[in-house]
Amino acid sequence: MAIEQQDAVQGFINHHVMHHAGSVDVWNLPFVHLKALEWFRYDSVMVFFVVALLLSVAVAVRRSYAEVPKGIAAVAEAYVVFIRDQIVYPNFGATAGRGFISFFCTLFVFILAANLLGLVPLFSTATGNVSVTAGLATIFMFTCLGAVIRLRGLHGLKSAFIPHGLPGWLTPFMAVMEVISFFSRVFALTIRLFCNLLAGHIVIYSLLGMVLVFGWPAFPAVLVAVAMYFFELFVAFLQAYIFTLLSAIFMNMMVNPEH
Amino acid sequence: MMLPLAMSTAAIGAGIVMAGAGLGIGLLFAAGLQSMARQPELQAKLQTAMIIGAAFIEGAALFALVICLMKG
Numbered sequence: 001m002a003i004e005q006q007d008a009v010q011g012f013i014n015h016h017v018m019h020h021a022g023s024v025d026v027w028n029l030p031f032v033h034l035k036a037l038e039w040f041r042y043d044s045v046m047v048f049f050v051v052a053l054l055l056s057v058a059v060a061v062r063r064s065y066a067e068v069p070k071g072i073a074a075v076a077e078a079y080v081v082f083i084r085d086q087i088v089y090p091n092f093g094a095t096a097g098r099g100f101i102s103f104f105c106t107l108f109v110f111i112l113a114a115n116l117l118g119l120v121p122l123f124s125t126a127t128g129n130v131s132v133t134a135g136l137a138t139i140f141m142f143t144c145l146g147a148v149i150r151l152r153g154l155h156g157l158k159s160a161f162i163p164h165g166l167p168g169w170l171t172p173f174m175a176v177m178e179v180i181s182f183f184s185r186v187f188a189l190t191i192r193l194f195c196n197l198l199a200g201h202i203v204i205y206s207l208l209g210m211v212l213v214f215g216w217p218a219f220p221a222v223l224v225a226v227a228m229y230f231f232e233l234f235v236a237f238l239q240a241y242i243f244t245l246l247s248a249i250f251m252n253m254m255v256n257p258e259h
Numbered sequence: 260m261m262l263p264l265a266m267s268t269a270a271i272g273a274g275i276v277m278a279g280a281g282l283g284i285g286l287l288f289a290a291g292l293q294s295m296a297r298q299p300e301l302q303a304k305l306q307t308a309m310i311i312g313a314a315f316i317e318g319a320a321l322f323a324l325v326i327c328l329m330k331g
Contacts, residue, residue, distance in 0.1 A: 188318045195321040242314045249311070 037122050046126040050113045080105055087245055091252040096151065100251070103143060108244040111136070115197060115236035119229065127239075128197035130190065136243070137190040141182075144251045151255055160254045185250050189243060196239050200232045273327040280320030287312050 039045045061076045069077050083105045088097040111127055118125025126132050148157050161178045162171060207225040210218040291309040295302050 188322070191321050191325060192314065192318045195324060196317075199324075238310075242310065245307075245311065246314060 040123045043124050043126045043129040043132060046114065046117065046124050047132060050110060050117060050126060053117075054109060054113060079109070083108055083244070087248050091248045092255070096255070100147070100248070104244050104248060107136070107140070107247060108240050111193065111243055112236065112240040115240060116233075118197065118201075119232055119236065125197050125201060127193055128201060130194045133190045133194040136193070137186045140189065140247045140251075141186045144247075144254050147251060148254050156255075160257050163257065182254075185246075189246060189250075193239055193243050196235055200228070200235055204228050204232070269327045273324055276320050276323040276327065280316055283316040283320075284313050287316065 040049065057072070061073050064071055064073045066073065080101065084101050088101050088104055091097070092100055114126040114132070117123050118128060145157070148160050152159070162175050163178070166174055204225050207221045207228065210221040287309060291305055295305050
C-alpha cells in the first residue's frame with residue numbers, strides 16, 4: 001500500500017475519532033450542507049440536545065397523563081415500572097427503594113438517549129466523551145454519599161467505609177482500602193461507558209476506512225460495518241442498563257453495608 | 260507522529276488484554292449456560308448475574324485498553 005494512501009486512511013480514521021472528541025473539522029452529508037447541522041458535531045451541544053428532547057418528552061407525558069394512561073404516557077409508565085421492578089426494588093427493597101426510582105429512571109433514559117442519538121449520522125455521541133461519562137459518574141458519586149447520609153446519618157457514612165468487626169489495628173488500613181475501592185468503582189463506571197461507545201464507533205469507522213484503501217473489493221467491509229451498527233444499537237441499550245444496574249448495586253452496597 | 264515501536268507494543272498489550280478478557284468472559288458464560296441448562300427456572304437470575312460479571316471483566320479489560328490507547 002502506498003504511503004499516501006496509508007496516510008489518507010489514518011487521517012480519515014483519526015478525523016472521525018477526533019470528531020467524536022470534539023474537533024472543529026467540517027463534516028456533512030453529501031449534497032446537504034446545512035450550517036445548523038454542524039452544531040451537532042459537538043458533544044456539549046448533544047448533551048443539551050438530549051436534555052431538551054427528554055424535557056419535551058416529559059412535558060408531553062405530563063400533558064397526556066390520565067388515570068388509565070394511553071399513548072406516550074403508557075410507554076413512560078411501562079418504562080418506569082421496568083426500572084422499578086428490574087433495578088431498584090431488587091436492590092433496595094420496596095420501602096427504601098421508592099425514593100431512588102426517579103434518579104435511576106433519569107440516569108437510564110439520559111444515557112440511552114445519548115447513546116442512540118450518537119448512532120444517527122451527523123450527530124456526535126455525547127456518551128463517547130470521557131467528560132460526559134465522568135460527569136454522570138460524579139453525579140452518581142454524590143448521590144450515593146447523599147443517600148447514605150440521608151438514610152443512615154453520619155454514622156452510616158462511617159460504617160459504609162469501615163467494616164465492623166475488625167481488629168483495631170486493621171481499621172485504618174481497611175478504611176483506606178474502602179475509600180480507594182469506592183473511587184475505583186466510580187472510575188470504572190466512567191471508563192466502561194466511554195470506552196464501549198468510543199470503541200464501537202472506532203470499529204465502524206475502521207471498517208469504512210477500508211473502502212478508502214481497497215476501493216470496491218472492500219465492499220464486504222461495508223456489510224460488516226452495517227452489522228456492527230446493529231450490534232451498536234444493542235450495545236446502546238446494554239450499556240445504559242449496565243450503568244444503571246451497577247450504580248444501583250454500588251449504592252446499595254454503601255447504604256446497606258451488611259449485605 | 261508516534262514511534263512504530265511504541266505503536267506495536269501498545270498493540271501487543273491490547274492483544275494480551277483481549278486474550279485475558281476473552282478467556283474470562285468465555286469461562287463466565289460457559290458456567291452460566293451450564294447452570295441455566297441444569298436449572299432453567301433460575302434463568303432470569305443467572306442472566307442478570309452473568310451480565311454483571313461480564314461487565315466487571317469488561318471494565319478491567321477496558322482499563323488496560325485505555326492505557327494501551329494512551330501509550331499508543
